[in-house]
Amino acid sequence: MGAGPELDFRSCLFLSCWLGEGTAGLRSSWVLLEEKRNGLGKTERGGLSEEKDTRWKMLSSGVCTSTVQLPGKVVVVTGANTGIGKETAKELARRGARVYLACRDVQKAELVAREIQMMTGNQQVLVRKLDLADTKSIRAFAKRFLEEEKHLHILINNAGVMMCPYSKTADGFEMHIGVNHLGHFLLTHLLLEKLKESAPSRVVNVSSLAHHLGRIHFHNLQGEKFYQSGLAYCHSKLANILFTQELARRLKASRPSSSFYPAR
Numbered sequence: 075m076g077a078g079p080e081l082d083f084r085s086c087l088f089l090s091c092w093l094g095e096g097t098a099g100l101r102s103s104w105v106l107l108e109e110k111r112n113g114l115g116k117t118e119r120g121g122l123s124e125e126k127d128t129r130w131k132m133l134s135s136g137v138c139t140s141t142v143q144l145p146g147k148v149v150v151v152t153g154a155n156t157g158i159g160k161e162t163a164k165e166l167a168r169r170g171a172r173v174y175l176a177c178r179d180v181q182k183a184e185l186v187a188r189e190i191q192m193m194t195g196n197q198q199v200l201v202r203k204l205d206l207a208d209t210k211s212i213r214a215f216a217k218r219f220l221e222e223e224k225h226l227h228i229l230i231n232n233a234g235v236m237m238c239p240y241s242k243t244a245d246g247f248e249m250h251i252g253v254n255h256l257g258h259f260l261l262t263h264l265l266l267e268k269l270k271e272s273a274p275s276r277v278v279n280v281s282s283l284a285h286h287l288g289r290i291h292f293h294n295l296q297g298e299k300f301y302q303s304g305l306a307y308c309h310s311k312l313a314n315i316l317f318t319q320e321l322a323r324r325l326k327a328s329r330p331s332s333s334f335y336p337a338r
C-alpha cells in the first residue's frame with residue numbers, strides 16, 4: 075500500500091524506519107540540514123551542494139513505498155493522541171495492526187481513537203492510560219498490557235516534551251530526561267520479554283537531530299545545578315540515541331531496535 079496523501083513526511087520516514095527498510099525504501103531528495111563552516115552556508119533543496127566550504131548533511135525523505143500489511147500485529151505508540159504519534163498510529167491501523175494509543179490524557183486519546191477507527195475502518199484501536207512522568211503509571215500500563223495481550227510486535231517510544239520550564243516528574247526526575255528517556259526506558263524494560271517472545275519485533279525510539287547538541291552531564295542529570303530547557307531537550311534526545319544503540323547491542327541475537335529522527 076502506498077502512503078496516503080494525509081500521511082505526512084515525518085511519518086513516511088518513520089514508517090520506513092520501523093518496517094526495517096532503512097533508507098532503501100525512501101527516495102533521497104531533500105537537503106534538510108546544513109552545517110555551517112566559517113559562519114557561511116546556505117540551505118538548498120533538491121540535491122547535495124557542490125560547495126567545498128559547506129558540509130551538508132542529507133536525510134532521506136519521500137514516501138514510504140512499503141506495501142507491508144500488519145494484520146495480527148500488536149503495536150504500542152506512546153503519545154499517540156497528536157502529532158507524529160497520531161499519524162503513525164493511523165497508518166499502522168490502516169495496515170491492519172491492533173494499535174494501542176498509550177496516552178496521558180485518555181479523553182483526548184479516545185476521540186483520536188474514534189477518528190482513526192472511522193478513517194481506517196480498523197476497530198482495533200485501543201486507548202490505555204500512560205503517564206511517562208510517573209513510574210507508577212508506567213508500571214500500571216505495562217501490567218495491564220501484559221495481562222491482556224499475548225504479543226507485542228512493535229513498541230514506538232514517541233511521546234516527548236520539549237523545552238518546558240524546569241519541573242520534575244512524580245519520581246523527582248527532571249522532566250525532559252524523565253519523560254523522554256527514563257520513562258521510555260522503564261516502559262521498554264517492562265515490555266522487553268514480551269517483545270522478545272513476539273519476535274520478529276521492534277522497538278522504535280523517536281529521537282531528534284537535536285541530539286547532536288546534547289551532552290550527558292552525569293553530575294547534573296536532574297538539572298539542579300543549572301538548567302536550560304533547550305539543552306535539557308537535546309540531552310534527553312541524546313539519551314534516546316544511546317539507549318537505542320545499547321539496546322540494539324544487547325538484543326543483537328534477537329532483533330535490532332531502531333532510532334528515528336523526524337524531519338527537523
Ligand SMILES: NC(=O)c1ccc[n+]([C@@H]2O[C@H](COP(=O)([O-])OP(=O)(O)OC[C@H]3O[C@@H](n4cnc5c(N)ncnc54)[C@H](OP(=O)(O)O)[C@@H]3O)[C@@H](O)[C@H]2O)c1
Nearest residue numbers: 153155157158178179205206207232233234281282336338
Ligand atoms: N515535531 C518535530 O519536528 C520533531 C522533531 C524532532 C523530534 N521530534 C520528536 O518526535 C516526538 C513526537 O513529537 P511531536 O512533534 O509529535 O510532539 P507533540 O505533537 O507535542 O506530541 C507529543 C506527545 O507526547 C505526549 N506526552 C508528553 N508528555 C507525556 C507524558 N508525561 N506521558 C505520556 N505522554 C506524554 C503528548 O501528550 P499530550 O497531548 O497529553 O500533551 C503528545 O501526545 C517527540 O519525541 C519529539 O521529541 C519531533
